[in-house]
Each structure stands twice: as C-alpha cells, then as structure tokens.
Amino acid sequence: MERTFVMVKPDGVRRGLVGDIVSRFEQKGFTLRGIKLMHIDRPLAERHYGEHREKPFFGELVDYLTSGEVCAMIWEGQHAVANARSLIGKTNPVEAVPGTIRGDFAMDVASNVVHGSDSPESAEREISLFFGESAAAVYVFPNPPITHSAN
Ligand code: UDP
DSSP states (O other): OEEEEEEEOHHHHHTTOHHHHHHHHHHHTOEEEEEEEEOOOHHHHHHHTGGGTTSTTHHHHHHHHTSSOEEEEEEEETTHHHHHHHHHOOSSTTTSOBTBHHHHHOSBTTBOSEEEOSSHHHHHHHHHHHHOGGGGTSOSSOSOOOOOOOO
16 A cells, blocks of 8 residues: 655635545545645745755745645555546646546646645655654554445
8 A cells, every 4th residue: 555645735725625635535545544734834845845946936836835724635545646646637737637636626837726746755755744754654544444345
C-alpha cells in the first residue's frame, strides 16, 4: 500500500470544494489516513514548493498558498500517487480533462484548487512536512481501515 499527500488549496477551501474532493477520493477507493484544516506560513509554503524557487511564478505561488486555509490530507491505496494525480488532472486546467478535479473546478493554472504529490518520495516528504514525523509511523486517523470489497 502506498500513501500520498493531497492538499485542497485556499481557493478550493474558500469555494467550499473540500467535501466534493474528499468524496471523489473515497469513491475511487482510497482510504483516508489523515486530514486537517490549517493556515500555512510562508516558510512552510516555500519548503513545500522548494523545487520551484527559481521559477518566475514562485512569489505568487507562495502568496496564493498562504492566502487562506488549506485542507491537508493523507490518502492510502494501491498506486496512490499515480491514482491521485489522475483524479486531480493536468497542472494547467486548460489541459485538464472534464471529470478530473482541475478539469471540473478550475480555469487558471495559478489557482488550480488542489495539490497531489508527484512521486512516493515526495509524498513521504510532504506528509512529514505537514503532519510531522509521527505521521510516518502513526495514523492520524484512529479509525480502522475501510476495506473496499467487490460485493
Ligand atoms: N504554477 C503556476 N504557474 C505555472 C506552473 C505552476 O502558478 O506556470 C503553480 C500551480 O499552482 C501548480 C504549482 O505551481 O499546481 C506547482 O507546479 P507543478 O508543476 O509542480 O504542478 P502540479 O504538481 O501541482 O501539477
């Protein structure tokens, strides 16, 4: 089983899209392992998007991410990283097909509603960054896992 880090960005939280996004992950077959609403500060936003530090949009990206609350989540399942990326859709909503989260809810690359880790290594790094070291070993959600059977 693999875990991935997913975050509803401030525009998604402001627009009341958390419930729909959670629902899509549940319907797909993911198991929710952690969820929290939080206001992230600039140092955390800058660490999260460290790979984009030299990009021209970096300042605006950090402004955007710190402009309101985000909903940080840990989702678990088979090929969780790749399955989450396909539910989320292409980075630029112009290219994201309808049926994906960005394809259905976003117009603009700068405010594309949701983040999903791009590799299992990034997922573990981001889970630690947002949920702390304990998330590596301890489930944030104390509930027993939901099993998805065929019948
Ligand atoms: N972004 C932007 N302008 C661009 C490219 C990306 O504002 O031209 C923002 C957008 O919010 C995106 C984030 O930077 O989700 C991270 O970009 P990345 O290429 O890692 O895409 P993602 O993994 O989010 O699909």
